[in-house]
Amino acid sequence: MTREAERAGAPTVVSRNRWRDVFDGTLPEDWEPTMSVSVIIPAYKSKTLEFTLASLAAQDYPEDLLEVVVLDDGGGEEPVELGEFVPKNTRVIRIHEVSDGWGRSNATDIGIASTTGDIIYWCDSDMILFRDNVRQHAKWGHFIPEAATIGEKGFIEEWTYTPEEVYEKVKAGTIGDDYDRSQLHEHWSKEIYRKTDDLNDSDGRNYSTHMGACATVTRAVYDRTFGQDTRLHLGEDTEIAYQLWQAGAVFIPAHDAVGWHMGRGTIQDHAAKVAWHNDVHFAQRMAIPRYRRKADNRIWEVPLLKVVTEVTPETAVYARPAIDRILNNTQTDVHVVLVGPWSKLHEGRRGMLADPMNELYLVREWFRTDNRVIFAEERPQSVFPAPFRIDVPITAELSSESLQEMYRLMDKPWIGAMRFFTPGHDNDEAVTIWNSAVVERARPYVTAEQSLEDLVAKIAGFEWQSSDAAQLADLRENEHLEERVVRVDPRIARLENELQHMRIRAEQAEGTISTARLVARGLNAKTGGRAGRAARGVNRLLGGFPARAVRALRRGR
Incomplete structure (x- = not known):
């Protein structure tokens, strides 16, 4: 928790996405910012960058806490010009000099890696930021360590500004008087805000509102992600927003962090084409929302469910029937992490039938070509960015509908975790499904006094269910383990x-x-x-x- 959060007496963790319960945006009278901000501006042959930098030079945020990195992604053609009005701590990275990659995600990734700010601010090179824009974004990170803010922007299509005029108007606080925001194009995110009480009721599902034109996130949360997906050349801001959600971010509309967007937005003119292109890439990387994955029995890069189970030489006889039942579920969007002593298996001479490890060799061979099964030496701490983790003892038997039932019980009310009484197993071995976004938010707060289970319960609830709810049984009681495993629709x-x-x-x-x-x-x-x-x-x-x-x-x- 930050010093500001402690002074305000705020709870140590935000429940669901209810940011207002912790901090409603009202600052103490004596508040002054202490967190540094790194502004990342990708620019491709930009003709408006000078206006963006001029507005940043006139910000009321302490200049010693503000750095700006411009990423010139033009390949050496038409190098971007910074202009006369530039923040004190500004530098340019010419992407073609340090990378063979191209595109906004690649440039942003390089820019973030070159900075150390406590708060990362994505800003497009066609934005004019009002005087207190950076301050209005950054204040949230001081009170909510997981804050991911989305600024307000009005789309202006005609202007007569010079960079000097932008600087003077921003510094005087009058730039907002030049246009009537109520008469400008309304971004689609505003309707979502109205329906979700400014995302308080969204549980993070509306992560797509976090867009790169003017958005921030604390580095503490960003560092839990894989970073920018440099394979993407459209929709990269939505993909990193999904990662932030799964890393525990709290999404907050920063309505007072205002700016002018110079020109029409891409979605205004090409919404259908953009969606058609992005949905394919999003389906691979984002398990939620579900509508993008239009086919079952597919292997996606990021699964909806990641099942973690552990096998030993003593329990290896149950591994094949147990995992076959998992993979034959009606919910097919699943990967399995099979934890075992795989490094101890070797290709040297051994007595096959007399080897006490032989069943492990057979298990490895059985699933060797199924890339839904991941062989691991240790239990993973996290299954990020898969939205749900299911811990299953290898001796638990699942029906064809078990995974779907567990997911259904967890997803609609958005519960933090659910544990099912499992026949033949102690409570600490019981099948448990975890909400990854909740777990990742909770993990930094775990102490000797507060367990992960306690924190997950505080954020989104922790429930117990009967074995019947997930159709569970004790695999050791099954007398027909040799029978063919089939999916029962x-x-x-x-x-x-x-x-x-x-x-x-x-x-x-x-x-x-x-x-x-x-x-x-x-x-x-x-x-x-x-x-x-x-x-x-x-x-x-x-x-x-x-x-x-x-x-x-x-x-x-």
């Missing part, structure tokens, strides 16, 4: 159950209504009048069983 099970009930009713029916007609009517009622299509679809889905059943009933009459 719950829809098929329900259809088979309904068909059985209809068959019983048909056998009991009397009068003029034929058995076939009764079955058809039953299917018709259950499919909203689409009986023909539904009957044919069910018949194909069940391998022709319904048709055979009807024919059998007819023969039996």
